[in-house]
Amino acid sequence: MEGELQKVVGRNLRLYRSFRGVSQEAFAERLGVHRTYMGAIERGERNLSLRSLERLAETLDLDPLELLTELRDQDSAPDGKQ
Template sequence: MDIRKLFGANTRRFRLDLRLSQEAVAERMGVDRAFISSMERGLQNVTLLTIWQVSQALEVRPAQLLEEKASKIRA
């Protein structure tokens, strides 16, 4: 699987687990909602800093965002 799509799918799943909107995650990260949308669709080639920011916003370890079968265990 394309790593961008994997990251996006995990981001979306963890976001939905927390019952957060894309806008709420964007607010936590200080970015635009459209950026969250494009990440979740696998259109963004994110940086390490962005992976860290997403993990903090979604309360997971950064590595969980890149796992093929990410667990639902929180950091």
């Protein structure tokens, strides 16, 4: 399915960011990007470079693979902690 990985990354990014209590605007500012660009990433509309994926993961203190791996249990915290 074309673009499915972009959507997985976007959903995971939104979940991890929200779980940490960081607004989309504050997160975008921390990265030095516009809030609308961050929204497009979270909606799976942007095709990220590997370096961009690394920057997102670093900012959230994650392994980049955590953004690429679809979370199965949406009821639990994204990092496995309840």
